[in-house]
Amino acid sequence: MLxxxxxxxAAKSPWIYHINAGSCNGCDIELVSVLTPRYDAERCxxxxxxxxxxxxxxxxxxxxxVQTRDRVVRTLSQVPEPKVVVALGSCPRSGNVFKGSYSIxxxxxxxxxxxxxVAGCTPKPEAIIAGLAKAAEILKEKRKExx
Amino acid sequence: xxxxxxxxxWLFHILVFPGFxxxxxxxxxxxxxxxxxxxxxxxxxxxxxxxxxxDLLKLFGKEIIIPRQANKKAFLSAPAVGLASLLVTSLLxxxxxxxxxxxxxxxxxxxxxxxTIPAVAIIVGAASSASPFAGVGLSREMVAVMxxxxxxxxxxxxxxxxxxxxxxxxxxTFSLATVMQYQAEHGAMITKLSMIPAALAMxxxxxxEVGAHPFDIAEAETEICEGTLAEYSGLPLAFYExxxxxKMFILTSLFCVLFLGGFTTGVxxxxxxxxxxxxxxVTFLCITVPHAVCARFKVEQxxxxxxTWVLGLALVSLLLVWLGL
Numbered sequence: 001m002l003x004x005x006x007x008x009x010a011a012k013s014p015w016i017y018h019i020n021a022g023s024c025n026g027c028d029i030e031l032v033s034v035l036t037p038r039y040d041a042e043r044c045x046x047x048x049x050x051x052x053x054x055x056x057x058x059x060x061x062x063x064x065x066v067q068t069r070d071r072v073v074r075t076l077s078q079v080p081e082p083k084v085v086v087a088l089g090s091c092p093r094s095g096n097v098f099k100g101s102y103s104i105x106x107x108x109x110x111x112x113x114x115x116x117x118v119a120g121c122t123p124k125p126e127a128i129i130a131g132l133a134k135a136a137e138i139l140k141e142k143r144k145e146x147x
Numbered sequence: 148x149x150x151x152x153x154x155x156x157w158l159f160h161i162l163v164f165p166g167f168x169x170x171x172x173x174x175x176x177x178x179x180x181x182x183x184x185x186x187x188x189x190x191x192x193x194x195x196x197x198x199x200x201x202d203l204l205k206l207f208g209k210e211i212i213i214p215r216q217a218n219k220k221a222f223l224s225a226p227a228v229g230l231a232s233l234l235v236t237s238l239l240x241x242x243x244x245x246x247x248x249x250x251x252x253x254x255x256x257x258x259x260x261x262x263t264i265p266a267v268a269i270i271v272g273a274a275s276s277a278s279p280f281a282g283v284g285l286s287r288e289m290v291a292v293m294x295x296x297x298x299x300x301x302x303x304x305x306x307x308x309x310x311x312x313x314x315x316x317x318x319x320t321f322s323l324a325t326v327m328q329y330q331a332e333h334g335a336m337i338t339k340l341s342m343i344p345a346a347l348a349m350x351x352x353x354x355x356e357v358g359a360h361p362f363d364i365a366e367a368e369t370e371i372c373e374g375t376l377a378e379y380s381g382l383p384l385a386f387y388e389x390x391x392x393x394k395m396f397i398l399t400s401l402f403c404v405l406f407l408g409g410f411t412t413g414v415x416x417x418x419x420x421x422x423x424x425x426x427x428x429v430t431f432l433c434i435t436v437p438h439a440v441c442a443r444f445k446v447e448q449x450x451x452x453x454x455t456w457v458l459g460l461a462l463v464s465l466l467l468v469w470l471g472l
Contacts, residue, residue, distance in 0.1 A: 002207075005204050006205065006208035009204035009205040012205070013204075037190050037191045040186070040191040040192055042186065042191065043186075043192040043194060045194055045198055045202070049373065050368030050371075051368070054376070054379075056209075078212070080209045081209070143208055
């Protein structure tokens with residue numbers, strides 16, 4: 001009974017932690033706009049946290065530069081299970097316009113399993129909300145697999 | 148037979164009403180209403196009313212990570228101690244002049260001490276978590292405690308003096324039941340002119356004590372990664388969140404006891420509903436409105452604000468009461 005309640009709650013209260021892995025700040029601004037009164041992602045329980053230890057969904061934006069690579073890996077390993085990784089924008093999935101640069105070491109799925117990837121440069125807030133909702137569903141599935 | 152009944156009554160008080168179960172439900176409901184109201188004030192739809200309950204249940208199902216350098220015992224026991232002391236406080240608050248689970252001659256002093264323990268628990272937990280962010284957070288938490296503790300004490304002394312002048316030969320009472328009795332006979336404290344500054348001061352003290360938004364310097368998630376809670380995850384974090392909600396309920400409830408005590412009927416159920424309505428109103432005034440309107444204060448701004456304006460209000464009230472007004 002309690003276990004079922006916990007599983008149900010996993011999808012209803014996904015807390016987001018955002019990592020900027022060398023992003024141009026475009027996706028970061030769009031992610032923040034998702035939480036503003038206009039789009040109000042809090043109605044689905046989404047909340048931006050300040051610590052990776054509190055997070056359920058980790059949103060990574062940017063093409064994984066050489067400088068941020070180790071930090072991204074370290075931060076991802078600090079998130080308690082169950083967790084979901086969301087790649088935000090085209091950069092973490094392909095490198096986008098930075099592809100081939102000496103200073104980037106992407107894509108993100110070289111370092112961790114990417115559950116949801118939201119394409120676009122930058123993705124629309126509607127697309128981000130759709131991606132996060134998908135991530136919340138995956139979170140629930142992962143929670144169910146834990147026991 | 149009699150002893151069994153007394154023990155059962157005690158267990159009922161501690162576990163169901165007004166202790167564990169009732170306090171948890173009321174606190175979760177209050178937190179949900181608060182979040183919904185903030186959202187509506189910002190022209191948002193807002194999370195569902197049960198969102199705090201979902202948050203807690205989700206945290207129950209998360210992995211607990213203990214940092215390698217942390218002091219494991221202190222790290223894990225601090226949240227439980229903080230929550231437990233708050234639940235004990237809930238037993239001491241009377242619902243009307245006649246109904247109170249635990250009553251003593253000096254429960255005001257006990258409440259004052261018990262309300263300090265959650266803050267101390269946060270400080271101990273943060274200190275044992277071996278995180279620099281928690282270190283910054285705990286120093287800020289200490290500043291906050293120092294800022295609100297003095298005005299809070301003076302407000303309590305003022306209320307005790309006001310009630311004591313009428314109800315006790317010594318001119319001072321430290322019993323919450325007597326404070327309620329006084330208000331039942333002479334009208335609520337808030338209707339007395341000399342008590343209005345103290346009530347205002349108490350309204351300012353509540354958000355800082357709770358750690359609500361404009362005064363959440365210790366948990367500033369945008370500056371210091373949730374500060375004191377930076378290393379907590381899973382169940383211990385759920386305990387801290389729960390303590391946060393319960394504190395909100397306990398303090399607004401304490402405000403109702405101190406200043407809005409006269410509006411009781413004697414029927415427990417009616418008093419209970421009245422109390423909950425008052426709690427929602429007080430929460431709206433002192434937690435929801437500042438949350439929706441203000442940006443976070445700086446550390447020294449909080450300290451200055453409490454030691455000038457709030458302390459000033461509390462002292463004015465104390466002076467007026469001592470002069471017999």
